[in-house]
Amino acid sequence: MNEKDKLEILKDILFTDDREYAEKIAKRIAILEQTINEQKKLTTKVSPIVENQLKEFTKSIPTSLGPTITATLKEEIKKNKDEIVDALFPILGKMIKKYIAQEIKLLSEKINNQLSTKGWKRKFKSWFGGIKEEELILSELSSASIEQVLLIEKNSGILTASYSKTDTMDQEMISGMLTAIKTFVEDAFNQKNQNLELIEYELYQIHLQSFINYYIAVIISGNYTLTSKNKVQDLIFNFYDQFMDIKKSKTLNKDVIEKELAQNFNNADI
Amino acid sequence: MQTSKKIVILGHFGVGKTSLIRRFVEDSFSDNYKVSIGVHITKKVVEIAAGDSMSLILWDLEGTDDLETIRNSYLLGTHGVIFVFDVTRPSTFQNINTDLKIVTEKLPNIPLLVIGNKTDLVVIKELEELLNKNQISTDFLTSAKTGDAVNDVFLKLVNQLNGAT
Ligand SMILES: Nc1nc2c(ncn2[C@@H]2O[C@H](COP(=O)(O)OP(=O)(O)OP(=O)(O)O)[C@@H](O)[C@H]2O)c(=O)[nH]1
Ligand SMILES: [Mg+2]
Numbered sequence: 001m002n003e004k005d006k007l008e009i010l011k012d013i014l015f016t017d018d019r020e021y022a023e024k025i026a027k028r029i030a031i032l033e034q035t036i037n038e039q040k041k042l043t044t045k046v047s048p049i050v051e052n053q054l055k056e057f058t059k060s061i062p063t064s065l066g067p068t069i070t071a072t073l074k075e076e077i078k079k080n081k082d083e084i085v086d087a088l089f090p091i092l093g094k095m096i097k098k099y100i101a102q103e104i105k106l107l108s109e110k111i112n113n114q115l116s117t118k119g120w121k122r123k124f125k126s127w128f129g130g131i132k133e134e135e136l137i138l139s140e141l142s143s144a145s146i147e148q149v150l151l152i153e154k155n156s157g158i159l160t161a162s163y164s165k166t167d168t169m170d171q172e173m174i175s176g177m178l179t180a181i182k183t184f185v186e187d188a189f190n191q192k193n194q195n196l197e198l199i200e201y202e203l204y205q206i207h208l209q210s211f212i213n214y215y216i217a218v219i220i221s222g223n224y225t226l227t228s229k230n231k232v233q234d235l236i237f238n239f240y241d242q243f244m245d246i247k248k249s250k251t252l253n254k255d256v257i258e259k260e261l262a263q264n265f266n267n268a269d270i
Numbered sequence: 271m272q273t274s275k276k277i278v279i280l281g282h283f284g285v286g287k288t289s290l291i292r293r294f295v296e297d298s299f300s301d302n303y304k305v306s307i308g309v310h311i312t313k314k315v316v317e318i319a320a321g322d323s324m325s326l327i328l329w330d331l332e333g334t335d336d337l338e339t340i341r342n343s344y345l346l347g348t349h350g351v352i353f354v355f356d357v358t359r360p361s362t363f364q365n366i367n368t369d370l371k372i373v374t375e376k377l378p379n380i381p382l383l384v385i386g387n388k389t390d391l392v393v394i395k396e397l398e399e400l401l402n403k404n405q406i407s408t409d410f411l412t413s414a415k416t417g418d419a420v421n422d423v424f425l426k427l428v429n430q431l432n433g434a435t
Contacts, residue, residue, distance in 0.1 A: 156276040156347025176311035176327045183343045
């Protein structure tokens, strides 16, 4: 645009007569009317604007709404602490377990590299105990199996759901008694955050896993080794994860929970 | 449908807590006194309507003359409580209002029934006068030995619990 052109434009602006001006405006209005009437035309014009605004808005959420959302979340967490911890428990439990299992594996590999402890222990036992080595191996292999699983309300000791391979004693009474024993032991040692984890009872081992509002008791027969214990823990955590989902979605339905229990623990290889 | 409720039975030593439960659950009685230690748990299922039943998980706690000493952890999640005293031994009921206050502080907002037991050993008329004079009100006067009014205690509790749910 040279000086001359600029001058022309200036002239145009300053000296256009009113009639011409009015005509121009009328034209503009006509175009506007047309645009408004034709939805398509309008949308193509408006959409990018809305989209843009939306993008801007999303970008600004952290600063504009962020504090409100954070405050609301904090409040919700405060109000439902137990529920949230309960929901996190299985996840955290699994994570911690994985970590510890890994560490233990490393440790035992180190030990095994140095000497085969188990073999030697067995040899000693067989020398001193007069039992054949093969028999000892066999007894170590007699595998553990899950007899019963009880999902128990922590405070009242009331049985919420159960799985049972064999029908033995009244499960509601077992639940109450286990709760009384657990409460007593935990109370007696006065350790609020420590939980009773294993009860040995005649031929059975009772594995207890506490959560916030519930605990799970798994009654096991046979040789309950560390490996089995590890597997049982996984089963418990997996089940509890599903249980939390059931709890979230429905009012506690015993049949649904028991189906889940059976699915997790029936014929489980431990 | 079957619901389950945790009931605790409290009271001083030897007032007949265990005997009341045994009468209710097994319909039997023994004169032999075996001191309860810790807690013993029994269960009885009561029909409340056709197809509906309530499973009472009865926590029989060892007796204590000082109710403050009861382990609070044993009381967690309790749905109903029965307080028992021995009508033949004033020491088990002379401070009953203080005792009951402790109980309701430990177990607020749940049904509580007050029971005077061993009525077979006293003259009911005289007993009622004595209780009136001392402003002691009870829900039931029972005898675990004869079975008198024992079922009524538990049925009343079941009704109260049923209404509450
Ligand atoms: N005559 C009579 N004796 C009773 C009655 N109830 C209980 N007894 C007797 O009183 C004694 C104590 O009874 P328990 O039922 O053991 O009393 P408890 O309250 O459970 O006692 P602790 O658990 O030790 O506090 C026993 O010898 C019973 O036979 C009753 O209704 N009548
Ligand atoms: Mg007793």
